[in-house]
Amino acid sequence: MKSKRIQIIFTHILSIFLVTNFHAQGNGNIASAIKVVVIDPGHGGKDPGCLGANTQEKIVCLAMGLKLGELIKKKYPEIKVVYTRDSDVFVELDDRAKIANKNNADLFICIHANAASSSAVGTETYVLGLHRTESQQKIAERENAAIYLEKDKGEKYKDFDLSPDAIIARQIQLSVFLDQSISFATKLQKEFKGIGRYDRGVKQAGFIVLYKTTMPSVLIETGFLTNLVEQKFLMTEATQNLMSGSMFSAFEKYKNELEGINGQLTNKNEKNVISNDVEFKVQLETSEKSILLNEERFEGLEVSEYQQEKLFKYTSGVFLNDYKSANNHKNELRKQGFQHAFVVAFQNGERISLEKALKLAEK
Numbered sequence: 312m313k314s315k316r317i318q319i320i321f322t323h324i325l326s327i328f329l330v331t332n333f334h335a336q337g338n339g340n341i342a343s344a345i346k347v348v349v350i351d352p353g354h355g356g357k358d359p360g361c362l363g364a365n366t367q368e369k370i371v372c373l374a375m376g377l378k379l380g381e382l383i384k385k386k387y388p389e390i391k392v393v394y395t396r397d398s399d400v401f402v403e404l405d406d407r408a409k410i411a412n413k414n415n416a417d418l419f420i421c422i423h424a425n426a427a428s429s430s431a432v433g434t435e436t437y438v439l440g441l442h443r444t445e446s447q448q449k450i451a452e453r454e455n456a457a458i459y460l461e462k463d464k465g466e467k468y469k470d471f472d473l474s475p476d477a478i479i480a481r482q483i484q485l486s487v488f489l490d491q492s493i494s495f496a497t498k499l500q501k502e503f504k505g506i507g508r509y510d511r512g513v514k515q516a517g518f519i520v521l522y523k524t525t526m527p528s529v530l531i532e533t534g535f536l537t538n539l540v541e542q543k544f545l546m547t548e549a550t551q552n553l554m555s556g557s558m559f560s561a562f563e564k565y566k567n568e569l570e571g572i573n574g575q576l577t578n579k580n581e582k583n584v585i586s587n588d589v590e591f592k593v594q595l596e597t598s599e600k601s602i603l604l605n606e607e608r609f610e611g612l613e614v615s616e617y618q619q620e621k622l623f624k625y626t627s628g629v630f631l632n633d634y635k636s637a638n639n640h641k642n643e644l645r646k647q648g649f650q651h652a653f654v655v656a657f658q659n660g661e662r663i664s665l666e667k668a669l670k671l672a673e674k
Contacts, residue, residue: 502557503554594653
């Protein structure tokens with residue numbers, strides 16, 4: 312078993328040179344410029360993706376993807392923008408990756424929306440890797456489930472290996488691009504946070520579409536359609552413009568970084584559009600040492616960590632401008648054994664007093 316694993320990893324290390332050479336021949340030095348961007352709006356056609364009360368994942372993803380493409384083409388007409396779909400059609404996962412690889416893309420941007428509990432909120436961006444929590448695994452499984460809607464019902468993937476060993480080997484194979492993927496993902500999350508979105512961080516999971524692409528690649532979960540506030544946000548054209556504008560700002564900073572240019576913000580007039588939003592959360596615990604978020608005590612909960620006065624603090628739930636729901640969540644958590652749970656409030660990532668938060672939320 313060990314010898315087989317070593318052989319797989321050695322083979323993939325060797326292929327780094329093939330992947331690097333492939334891009335060098337087509338694009339020249341990858342650090343000099345971005346020439347081709349492939350934008351992949353998730354789902355489509357007979358595959359609606361996750362469902363909100365009044366919309367579908369495929370609809371909001373396409374809207375944001377097209378808007379992002381237009382921003383890139385307008386500012387950088389020399390960059391070729393390719394969409395895996397530009398209308399409501401079904402595209403197989405394997406074909407999405409093939410489109411990116413065939414066009415010798417320098418960057419692959421996959422746009423999705425999320426589903427979880429009605430209290431879940433925020434954006435997260437994925438790169439290829441091993442999931443660290445059950446929720447990350449479930450997201451990958453949900454997005455990968457599109458293969459069963461393909462003509463052969465996913466038959467061509469029957470021998471496809473997404474085991475930990477295979478993903479590690481693939482990471483090694485694409486290590487020349489992984490740092491760039493993480494860099495772009497980090498910039499995306501920073502831009503989303505800058506417009507008031509809750510930052511769920513940069514994460515890793517085994518998405519088929521990321522596994523099969525041979526360039527820096529990210530998968531963006533733009534928000535939760537299962538949360539009525541988030542759904543409304545993602546459905547509105549003004550806020551779709553805000554999201555795509557943030558993606559473009561991250562893209563521009565990433566491009567400038569590759570080229571050694573100190574980029575400027577391109578979204579200055581939009582940055583504070585929703586800065587008055589308040590995030591209510593329920594604080595569960597405080598510790599002098601960091602606690603793993605997947606510990607048994609937090610089982611079944613979406614838990615986040617923040618630091619204040621050298622202490623590590625842990626919260627559950629995010630409720631935008633909704634103190635009542637946060638308070639109800641607090642009462643439920645107390646019944647579950649978190650007897651000292653209480654509501655806290657944040658604005659633009661900073662903790663604020665509950666009194667100030669309630670006044671802001673009323674507005």
